[in-house]
Amino acid sequence: MTLDDVIGELRSGMTIGIGGWGSRRKPMVLVRALVRSDITDLTVVSYGGPDLGLLCSAGKVRKAYYGFVSLDSPPFYDPWFAHARTTGAIVAREMDEGMVKCGLEAAAARLPFLPTRAGLGSDVLTFWEGELKTIASPYPAADGRTETLVAMPALDLDAALVHLDLGDRRGNAAYTGVDPYFDDLFCAAAQRRYVTVDRLVDTEELVKTVPLQNLLLNRMMVDGVVEAPDGAHFTFAGEYGRDEAFQRHYAESAKDPQAWQQFVDTYLSGTEDDYRAAVRAFAKEKQA
């Protein structure tokens, strides 16, 4: 598949799950493709980072389900997410980080909800404006009392976008860093599943390159694979670090409309090849 093929299968109004975590192995190449597209009015489910930020910068997000939003390094708070929130541009369904995992697991198992303690007593229930309910256990404890827990609803996704380090054409894919994050759960919770990989390899090379435990996705969990070298940039992936200088440039540019227009013109208005060339030029300029 190509990036355009993936975007061609997505529609405005969809609920889209985005893999990775904060500013770690985010499918940024697909996020950029979304920013360039006409698709809008999205509901996004994410352990949020600059993925959510960039989508907010382009006014693509109507509603967001998230455990946090962080750039993971200074200035930590994503400026475009902050802008969308302080202007009331998005409906927030903020929740405990563990509730995101729980909701994806419910969807993966085709259950309407799973019980969890997380959220009780907190403003998470207020955030959800009646969308989030509790459930009483049918099994009383030894002392006769009944436990009432949060009934975390399934986070059913129309589509999942994830980025992994390597994969084959059929959708077998692996991570090579220290953490798989939740990318398999995002795929298992979604109707349509799209994976970008830094390196597309033969199945034989894939399974020889990584331990079995790193083979996170199998063919049943994937509908489309796109080879996208540096596809997680400027977040990190297994084979390259976060581009801290560029992330700072992103965050700085968001502070001022003129600077942002220049950022959009330089990095987000052409093709992915144009983006990579502009990023190389940025790195060169930084070095000089």
Next chain:
Amino acid sequence: MSAPATTDTATVTRAEYCAIACAEIFTGAGEIMASPMATLPLIGARLARLTTEPDLLVTDGEALLLDETPALGSVGSIEGWMPFRRVFDVVASGRRHVVMGANQLDRYGNQNLSAFGPLQQPKRQMFGVRGAPGNTINHATSYWVGKHTARVFCDEVDVVCGIGYDKVDPGNPAFRYFALPRVVTNLGVFDFEGPDHTMRARTLHPGVTAADVAENTSFEIAELESAGVTREPTEHELHLIRDVLDPKNRRDREVAL
């Protein structure tokens, strides 16, 4: 015979009192995961592990469980794997004591690190609730505040992320694991053992007066006038803080005077 300069107990800094106070958060914790979320609690957890609490599990803040107890920023040898997904399993198991920061904390221990202002249109956006609701309902949670001010210690938090004692439903056993053992700040050591589980002073750091604390807290703190003084670190603790764990003195940058 005089003590070496690095263990000179006459020159103990405020940050070093904070470091041992953060270590004492873990006293008696046993074989659980210590999850400090800032520099001072990180020094504290590692100090506890090198002194009275050798069975604590600590990570590199990413996904590795550390075998040795290295200086801030180094990893050394590892003993296991703790990716984010497993952290949530540990949270639910209760075998963890987290030390979080707080943008706001009220007298019952309600904490905010999410945003200031109305939920759906905040005035200032921070991280969102992160793991605070799950942490506080599942296992011991303490707080570290490097600059104790009335803005942090406020009458009412804007967003309840970490839950406080007044949020506990005594009729619902799902709340039975809730506990907030300590709050350590640049001014002193506190808990929630005041009347109705309100914030109480345990000790103030040397040089801090009750008036200093009262001025920088918007509510009344129980037993503030009768609070003792934070103990002196031992020479061994000072050696571990100054020479082993934080030789670059990153601790001073996180503690307001």
